[in-house]
Amino acid sequence: MLSALSSRAQKGLPSETPTTATVNTSYPAHLDFKQSMASNLKVPAGMQVSIVASGLGKPRMMALAANGGIYVTRRDVGDVLLLSDKNGDGKMDDLKTVWSQFNDVHGITVHEGWLYLVSSKALKRGKIAADGMVTDTATLLSDLPDGGQHNNRMIAFGKDGKLYMTVGSDCNDCGETNQQHATMLVMNADGTGRRIFARGLRNTIGFDWHPQTGDIWGCDNGTDWRGDEIPPEELNKIIDGGDYGWPLVFGKQQVDPTREEPPGGTKAAYAKTTVPSVMEFPAHSAPIDFRFLGDKPGIPAEFKNDAIVAWHGSWNRKKPEGYKVQRIHYVNGQPVSVHDFFSGFLSEDAKTRFGRPAGIIVAQTGAIYVSDDENGNIYKISASK
Numbered sequence: 001m002l003s004a005l006s007s008r009a010q011k012g013l014p015s016e017t018p019t020t021a022t023v024n025t026s027y028p029a030h031l032d033f034k035q036s037m038a039s040n041l042k043v044p045a046g047m048q049v050s051i052v053a054s055g056l057g058k059p060r061m062m063a064l065a066a067n068g069g070i071y072v073t074r075r076d077v078g079d080v081l082l083l084s085d086k087n088g089d090g091k092m093d094d095l096k097t098v099w100s101q102f103n104d105v106h107g108i109t110v111h112e113g114w115l116y117l118v119s120s121k122a123l124k125r126g127k128i129a130a131d132g133m134v135t136d137t138a139t140l141l142s143d144l145p146d147g148g149q150h151n152n153r154m155i156a157f158g159k160d161g162k163l164y165m166t167v168g169s170d171c172n173d174c175g176e177t178n179q180q181h182a183t184m185l186v187m188n189a190d191g192t193g194r195r196i197f198a199r200g201l202r203n204t205i206g207f208d209w210h211p212q213t214g215d216i217w218g219c220d221n222g223t224d225w226r227g228d229e230i231p232p233e234e235l236n237k238i239i240d241g242g243d244y245g246w247p248l249v250f251g252k253q254q255v256d257p258t259r260e261e262p263p264g265g266t267k268a269a270y271a272k273t274t275v276p277s278v279m280e281f282p283a284h285s286a287p288i289d290f291r292f293l294g295d296k297p298g299i300p301a302e303f304k305n306d307a308i309v310a311w312h313g314s315w316n317r318k319k320p321e322g323y324k325v326q327r328i329h330y331v332n333g334q335p336v337s338v339h340d341f342f343s344g345f346l347s348e349d350a351k352t353r354f355g356r357p358a359g360i361i362v363a364q365t366g367a368i369y370v371s372d373d374e375n376g377n378i379y380k381i382s383a384s385k
Contacts, residue, residue, distance in 0.1 A: 019257045021227035024318040028353040033375035041344040053092040053378040059371040062361040063108045078103045082132045098134045107154040118155050120147030140191030145178045150203040168203035200244035206290035213333040219287035228317040234277035245274035252276040279335050284314035285322035289360040298366020298383045310357035320350045
């Protein structure tokens with residue numbers, strides 16, 4: 001009996017509240033892209049959308065090249081492409097492979113002439129040559145936490161010169177054994193000095209700094225298999241030392257009724273120590289990338305310093321959600337409303353789809369590029385001529 005009590009104390013007591021959930025799995029049927037489908041796409045008044053590259057397979061995350069081109073990672077192939085517009089017609093007509101044989105490469109950023117890349121296990125960098133190709137490649141880290149269920153690492157440099165990295169959870173819903181899972185990490189540019197910046201983030205992929213306040217914001221993917229409506233996807237202001245509650249707490253300090261009580265305490269007490277979300281979105285919409293638009297030329301005045309988020313699209317709910325890009329309107333550094341920004345991939349009856357937005361990058365001109373990792377297109381959204 002003593003042994004049994006000791007085991008329960010280590011694992012925590014079961015939840016006292018019995019819970020049930022109706023779980024749905026529903027994917028809108030995939031449609032191969034046809035040029036005529038572009039007429040279904042919707043952007044705000046005064047803006048236009050065009051396809052700048054196609055036939056790329058499954059392009060994911062992007063970074064801007066010095067020549068105006070775009071670096072793009074392809075996780076499934078394990079390579080990085082450089083797309084360039086050589087004749088100035090607005091189409092990417094030149095393609096070069098700048099990095100190959102980098103298994104499950106995903107996150108990408110450019111910093112001080114170096115191209116940084118990250119997979120589930122490794123952080124690497126290479127020197128960018130004048131023609132955009134990459135030389136002097138080196139592995140900075142090879143001991144990142146196992147990818148598990150969420151292997152899409154993202155990286156970006158802050159104004160402090162530090163490299164920030166999001167690391168998703170190893171599972172859907174568990175007590176992690178590696179403390180660096182479900183976190184944001186921060187480290188020096190060479191990969192040294194790594195530490196946990198924030199924890200309890202189940203799978204925050206894209207993140208960015210607010211251009212006015214300097215605060216870090218990102219959208220987190222909530223736990224699956226809880227039903228159609230919970231937990232919501234959440235927008236968080238990510239602070240140094242913050243605990244965002246996963247796997248016991250979600251949203252605005254709401255406890256997960258299906259989870260056990262923590263050892264030596266209660267979920268309710270623990271929830272009070274966590275950082276609440278700032279805004280919530282429909283469950284299972286699957287946020288991928290997140291970027292602030294800033295104050296660049298070509299960005300409409302009413303959108304300046306707003307954020308946009310790519311919703312990859314749900315599979316774990318009866319009525320599909322996501323499959324679009326939305327704009328989160330900020331006032332005085334705080335989010336106040338959300339609006340569709342780039343939509344139309346999902347049919348009106350939600351039974352079919354012809355794209356899943358993944359990566360976002362905002363050029364200095366204000367042009368916004370969105371990758372579709374289902375039909376292999378990269379779209380450009382810009383001010384109407």
